[in-house]
Amino acid sequence: MSINIFKINEELKEFIPQEVIDLEEKATWGNPKRGVMDLPYAKELLEEHSLCAGCPESMAFRYILASLPNPEDTIIVNSTGCTSLVFPHIALHTVHSLFGNQNAVATGIKRTLEWRFPDKVKDVIVLAGDGATVDIGLDCTLQSFFRQEKITTICFDNEVYANTGGQESGTTVQGHVFKMAPKGKQWPKVPMWQLAIDSGCHYVVRMSVSSPKKVEQVVKKAIYVAREVGPTYLHFYTPCILEIGLNSDDGLMEMRDKDKERFKFFEYVSPQAEEVIAKKKEEGLL
Amino acid sequence: MQKLSEELKNRAGQRIVDPEYLLFEAPREKVFMTGSEVVKEAVKRASVDASVSYPITPQSEAAHLIGELWVEGYVGVYFRGESEFGVMSELAGCAMAGARTITTTSGPGTLRAMENFPMWAGSRLPIQLVLMARGINSPLSIQPDDLEVSFLLDTGCMIWYAENAQELFDMILAGFVVAEQPDVHVPVVNVINGFFISHTRESVMLPPDDIALPPYNPYKAPMPPIDMEMPPGRFLRDPFVMKSNYISYATHTSWQFEVRAAIERARPYIKKYLGSLIEEFGDPEAEIVLVSAGTGAAQSKEAVRLLEDEGVKAKVVKLRTIRPFPINELREAVKNAKVIFVPEFNVVGWLEREIRRYLYKHSDAEIIGGPRVAGGMTMPPEIIVKDVLNYLGKEVKHVY
Numbered sequence: 001m002s003i004n005i006f007k008i009n010e011e012l013k014e015f016i017p018q019e020v021i022d023l024e025e026k027a028t029w030g031n032p033k034r035g036v037m038d039l040p041y042a043k044e045l046l047e048e049h050s051l052c053a054g055c056p057e058s059m060a061f062r063y064i065l066a067s068l069p070n071p072e073d074t075i076i077v078n079s080t081g082c083t084s085l086v087f088p089h090i091a092l093h094t095v096h097s098l099f100g101n102q103n104a105v106a107t108g109i110k111r112t113l114e115w116r117f118p119d120k121v122k123d124v125i126v127l128a129g130d131g132a133t134v135d136i137g138l139d140c141t142l143q144s145f146f147r148q149e150k151i152t153t154i155c156f157d158n159e160v161y162a163n164t165g166g167q168e169s170g171t172t173v174q175g176h177v178f179k180m181a182p183k184g185k186q187w188p189k190v191p192m193w194q195l196a197i198d199s200g201c202h203y204v205v206r207m208s209v210s211s212p213k214k215v216e217q218v219v220k221k222a223i224y225v226a227r228e229v230g231p232t233y234l235h236f237y238t239p240c241i242l243e244i245g246l247n248s249d250d251g252l253m254e255m256r257d258k259d260k261e262r263f264k265f266f267e268y269v270s271p272q273a274e275e276v277i278a279k280k281k282e283e284g285l286l
Numbered sequence: 287m288q289k290l291s292e293e294l295k296n297r298a299g300q301r302i303v304d305p306e307y308l309l310f311e312a313p314r315e316k317v318f319m320t321g322s323e324v325v326k327e328a329v330k331r332a333s334v335d336a337s338v339s340y341p342i343t344p345q346s347e348a349a350h351l352i353g354e355l356w357v358e359g360y361v362g363v364y365f366r367g368e369s370e371f372g373v374m375s376e377l378a379g380c381a382m383a384g385a386r387t388i389t390t391t392s393g394p395g396t397l398r399a400m401e402n403f404p405m406w407a408g409s410r411l412p413i414q415l416v417l418m419a420r421g422i423n424s425p426l427s428i429q430p431d432d433l434e435v436s437f438l439l440d441t442g443c444m445i446w447y448a449e450n451a452q453e454l455f456d457m458i459l460a461g462f463v464v465a466e467q468p469d470v471h472v473p474v475v476n477v478i479n480g481f482f483i484s485h486t487r488e489s490v491m492l493p494p495d496d497i498a499l500p501p502y503n504p505y506k507a508p509m510p511p512i513d514m515e516m517p518p519g520r521f522l523r524d525p526f527v528m529k530s531n532y533i534s535y536a537t538h539t540s541w542q543f544e545v546r547a548a549i550e551r552a553r554p555y556i557k558k559y560l561g562s563l564i565e566e567f568g569d570p571e572a573e574i575v576l577v578s579a580g581t582g583a584a585q586s587k588e589a590v591r592l593l594e595d596e597g598v599k600a601k602v603v604k605l606r607t608i609r610p611f612p613i614n615e616l617r618e619a620v621k622n623a624k625v626i627f628v629p630e631f632n633v634v635g636w637l638e639r640e641i642r643r644y645l646y647k648h649s650d651a652e653i654i655g656g657p658r659v660a661g662g663m664t665m666p667p668e669i670i671v672k673d674v675l676n677y678l679g680k681e682v683k684h685v686y
Contacts, residue, residue: 002515005514005515005516005517005518005519006517006519023520047520072514073514074514075383075512075513075514077379084526087526088525088526090520090522091519091520092514092520093510093523094512094523095379095382095512095522096526097375097405097409097523098402098405101372101375101402104367104371104373104375105378105382108336108338108375108376108377108378108379108380108385109379109380109382109512110379111363111380112335112362112363112379112380112383112384115336115362115363115385116335116362116384116513139369140372140375143367143368147365
């Protein structure tokens with residue numbers, strides 16, 4: 001484990017900001033049982049955030065980072081979009097490279113870390129928006145699934161290109177009017193979770209992030225399965241309240257509404273993934 | 287670098303030696319090999335951690351052979367990526383995670399991958415690309431043509447240009463050593479003319495294959511590797527400087543300048559490991575100078591020999607590096623020149639443009655862009671001779 005990289009030189013401590021000292025002293029390192037219930041007590045790996053007030057994506061970030069079973073050896077690869085604005089705030093080694101190449105970069109990192117550190121578990125996670133995952137980066141996303149890369153891919157689906165000002169994306173629902181679809185979207189929402197199953201992912205979930213404990217469960221399962229079996233995919237609804245005309249305090253209700261329809265909880269578990277999940281449950285880690 | 291112990295082995299079991307020993311001192315044996323085979327021999331002696339491949343003519347064979355090295359245990363990570371865009375991103379991931387990396391591509395593959403090259407440079411990844419130059423579409427051509435190099439000139443990558451298989455072998459090894467210097471640490475593109483070098487056999491002198499370069503040490507890099515093993519714990523490759531304020535704009539600007547400055551700082555290392563940024567051939571005092579690179583330089587040397595038979599003194603200035611550009615070396619080498627020809631394997635004359643730029647107000651010589659061939663045409667030395675004789679108003683006898 002690499003908790004040492006968060007240790008602060010005693011002689012320099014007086015010059016170090018409190019939030020960095022808190023990372024060493026109050027974050028949950030070396031404890032795979034950490035989870036969203038630690039949020040009120042432990043130092044979070046997200047130092048504030050730079051998203052809009054009330055953005056459901058910020059909730060998703062907090063729940064996911066609180067649920068990583070092995071943060072001290074976790075690398076997150078990101079792509080361009082609203083999500084990328086958050087990455088400078090994350091207290092881990094992270095990457096922003098190009099728009100859409102996130103699963104390719106993650107592949108290189110995962111394989112190299114396996115080569116360099118054969119005796120260590122290094123979890124590599126991709127965390128990107130729907131434009132990066134489903135549109136511009138679809139090739140790299142699916143190809144990493146085909147190749148059975150041992151990485152977890154998490155898509156924050158807000159059903160729109162939000163960071164560039166509200167353009168139609170592949171995950172926008174048919175008929176919805178956004179920029180670049182001035183007559184309404186002409187074709188259906190891309191069922192990315194289904195593509196993930198068909199492309200070889202061993203654990204796939206579609207849901208909103210309305211329930212923190214549920215997020216924790218699926219994030220942990222996805223990471224454990226990716227570690228031992230192969231690619232896993234989580235498709236989270238994180239609505240852009242700004243682009244669909246909601247107020248800052250409406251995000252949670254919007255997700256709860258969609259929990260009953262197009263983001264109804266859906267989980268796919270391959271037989272190999274079942275075994276891993278059963279084993280982790282026995283170990284008390286799930 | 288300190289003298290390394292004889293006991294020190296890399297993960298393939300090869301004895302680790304000083305780069306100087308591997309490049310200049312180790313006994314060498316003559317072999318008869320293609321450029322593609324020479325890539326394998328260089329990679330075999332380079333303690334390479336990772337390579338990702340994708341098929342495109344004429345580089346495919348070199349990429350296959352790196353795969354064989356992976357099977358034999360000389361390369362740590364190897365697979366076929368989904369496209370050149372994917373491959374170059376996968377290599378970026380490998381390099382960010384601390385690997386010494388190499389790949390090969392050609393023509394349309396280079397352009398497919400293009401978005402990655404400035405990213406490599408901006409991320410300060412010392413990735414090596416062996417570019418086996420070929421035509422780019424449309425119309426489709428798989429034949430030799432180096433137009434693609436012009437697209438790479440301002441990506442922030444070093445660009446070196448090998449004349450033959452021997453130089454390619456030495457440049458691949460030197461490329462890792464120079465590109466990985468902590469004060470350089472930018473990508474290096476080693477160009478050869480596809481087919482002419484990749485597919486033809488020539489004599490090459492190789493050191494033994496039980497010795498290899500010291501492995502890459504990512505902890506000496508100017509940016510921490512992405513492996514959660516090195517502080518700071520909170521680290522984004524690469525830092526975001528895109529907030530809308532003047533400091534961000536200035537930071538981005540200085541970052542870009544720094545990439546170019548890093549290429550400039552490579553000069554002394556290139557001199558150390560390649561000997562010089564240029565090579566001169568022919569009559570040192572000649573007033574007729576042929577400035578070229580790669581196969582163009584090889585053909586120019588033949589032309590100088592033919593011109594000698596015609597009683598015309600000429601010389602070749604071969605550019606080994608395009609980035610950094612050998613500015614002072616070129617100015618010094620052409621100081622007696624009355625006329626400079628720039629033979630090239632493309633239709634646009636990108637090398638001529640470079641030469642005009644750097645000789646402006648530094649040479650009174652007339653600069654003639656040509657002769658040029660492209661799309662797979664060969665460049666017989668006779669066409670260079672013909673251009674020179676025409677310029678001199680001499681009778682063209684033995685040519686055509």
